[in-house]
Amino acid sequence: AGGIANAPAPFDHGGVKIALVNYLSTGDFFQAYEAGAQKQAKALGIDLRIYEGRQDASQQRDQIQQAIDLGVAAIVVNHGLPESLKDVVQQALDKGIKVVAFDVDLANPKVPQVEQSDHDLASLLLDQAVKDNGETFSAAYVYVPGFAPLDRRDQVWQSFKQAHPGVKEVARFGTVDNQIAQSVANEASAAYRAHPDVRVVFAPYDEFARGAKLAADEVGNASKLRIYSADISTADIEAIRTPGSPWVATAATNPAVVGAVSVRAAALLVAGQDPGHHIEIKPTLITRDDLVKNDIHTVSELGAKFQAFRKSDAAQVAWIPDANL
Ligand code: SR1
Numbered sequence: 083a084g085g086i087a088n089a090p091a092p093f094d095h096g097g098v099k100i101a102l103v104n105y106l107s108t109g110d111f112f113q114a115y116e117a118g119a120q121k122q123a124k125a126l127g128i129d130l131r132i133y134e135g136r137q138d139a140s141q142q143r144d145q146i147q148q149a150i151d152l153g154v155a156a157i158v159v160n161h162g163l164p165e166s167l168k169d170v171v172q173q174a175l176d177k178g179i180k181v182v183a184f185d186v187d188l189a190n191p192k193v194p195q196v197e198q199s200d201h202d203l204a205s206l207l208l209d210q211a212v213k214d215n216g217e218t219f220s221a222a223y224v225y226v227p228g229f230a231p232l233d234r235r236d237q238v239w240q241s242f243k244q245a246h247p248g249v250k251e252v253a254r255f256g257t258v259d260n261q262i263a264q265s266v267a268n269e270a271s272a273a274y275r276a277h278p279d280v281r282v283v284f285a286p287y288d289e290f291a292r293g294a295k296l297a298a299d300e301v302g303n304a305s306k307l308r309i310y311s312a313d314i315s316t317a318d319i320e321a322i323r324t325p326g327s328p329w330v331a332t333a334a335t336n337p338a339v340v341g342a343v344s345v346r347a348a349a350l351l352v353a354g355q356d357p358g359h360h361i362e363i364k365p366t367l368i369t370r371d372d373l374v375k376n377d378i379h380t381v382s383e384l385g386a387k388f389q390a391f392r393k394s395d396a397a398q399v400a401w402i403p404d405a406n407l
Contacts, residue, residue, distance in 0.1 A: 084127055089401045090353040092155070096127040100348050101149035104135030105142050105161035105186070108260065109289050110315030111337045114381070115160065115184075118338030122345040122405035130345070137258065139166035146170045149179075156180040156348035163228065164188055180351035184344045185231045191359070194351070196344050196396075198335045199362045200231045204238035204286060206333040206367040207310040211282055214308055214330065218248030220279040224266060224290040226256040235286040235312065252277045256290060266293025267300070274301045281306060288313035288332065295321060295329050304328040313337070314368060316380045322370050323379070331369045336381060336391040339363060342405040346397040357397040366390050 085096035092098050102119050106112050116132060123130035131154065133145035142162050147170060149157050157174055159167060164187055171181050175192050184196040211219075225236055243249055253273035259265045266285075270293055274280060280303075285291040291311030298304040307328040311318075314334035322329045340363050347357040366388050378384050385391040385407075392407065 086127055086401065086403065090355070093126060093349065093353060093401070097129060098127070098349075098352060099129045099131060099152065099154045100345065100352070101131045101133060101145075101152070101154045101157045102344075103133045103142060103145045103149060103157055103159050105139075105163070106137060106258075107135040109262065110317055111288060111313050112160075114315060114337040115341040118336075118341030118405065118407055119158065119345045120341075121338070121407055122342035125403040125405050126345070126349050128345065128349065135161065137260075139163045143167065143170050146174065150174050150177060154179060155352045156182065158182045158184065158344045158348050159186055159188070160184045160344070161229065162186045180348060182344055182347045182351065182357075184340065185229070187230050194347050194357050194359050194361055196340065196347060196361045196363070197231065197234070198340060199364050200234035201238055203312055203333040203365040204235040206365065207284070207286065207312070207331060208238065208242045210331050210367060210369065211284070211308070211310050212246070215282055217246055219281045220250050220252045220277065221282040221284055222253040222255070222270070222273050222277065222280045222294070223251050224256045224270070224283065224285040224287070224294060225254060226258050229258075232287065239284060252280060262289035263292035263296060266290050267296035270294045270297030271301050274298065274303050278303070281308065283307060283309040283328075285309055286312040288315065288318050291329055291332070292318070292321065295327065298328045312365075314381060314384065319373055319379060319381070319384070323373050327370070329370075331367060333365045333367050335363045335365050336385065336407070338407045339391070339394050342407060343394055343396045346402055349402065350397055350399065355399065361396050363394050363396055364390060
């Protein structure tokens with residue numbers, strides 16, 4: 083790949099190798115994240131090596147080791163289990179390789195952390211849940227501990243319940259076993275049958291919301307439920323828009339933008355520039371009413387309405403070309 087005129091070294095010559103090492107790769111969010119990372123890499127003349135994630139901590143460690151051996155200039159670590167990554171990431175840093183983490187807290191001052199402002203994301207959803215359902219309702223909560231974004235969203239859910247004593251969490255379940263949506267649907271069906279009073283499902287990951295919706299369709303309680311999720315994809319938009327769908331709102335960024343930001347942060351480090359330690363991409367609340375009123379069917383149509391779905395200023399400087407997402 084060629085160099086970029088007026089870019090600092092080594093981007094003025096091109097051919098910079100960067101690795102994107104994933105823990106999770108399946109599902110709309112992660113596919114769009116990778117596509118955004120790839121587009122930003124192309125615009126920067128970066129040779130991006132993508133290592134697929136199979137939710138396997140030891141495989142992810144091996145892949146980081148492989149990236150080190152390949153002599154990459156930087157590694158973007160996308161999700162993962164901190165305890166299995168910290169030492170191998172330190173080995174990369176010791177060799178002068180730059181590291182950026184998306185949604186995994188490596189607790190290392192040399193590793194910038196990219197996140198989607200998860201506290202804001204959960205607050206937007208829960209404020210909307212109160213607007214739609216009032217202060218008193220029985221809720222089902224979909225959660226799997228150990229994932230940084232889900233843990234941050236969980237902190238907001240715990241404080242929300244304390245501040246809203248009329249909200250009762252009557253069921254909690256969750257899994258990231260493949261296929262995630264179908265596995266969650268199996269658990270959700272059992273929960274809906276055991277707790278017919280559930281009116282709200284807080285499912286802050288789109289695969290969870292898809293499962294919660296599938297279960298409602300199967301159990302036949304969709305007309306009594308409202309599901310609040312995180313994330314957005316074109317398939318999610320169609321599921322939310324379906325007449326009678328219980329999935330009424332989501333709080334989301336464009337994952338392609340998040341992927342592009344992650345690569346830009348790595349590029350800045352490689353160029354000896356500081357992207358900041360905490361890099362946040364702010365989410366937007368999207369309700370079914372917004373989608374229907376504005377006749378939005380795809381993520382790119384969403385971008386026409388909300389600027390935040392087209393680009394972010396995070397880790398952006400003049401010499402970095404637009405990713406053209
Ligand atoms: C299993 S963690 C899933 C979350 O990671 C990203 O932050 C997405 O927003 C998704 O909800």
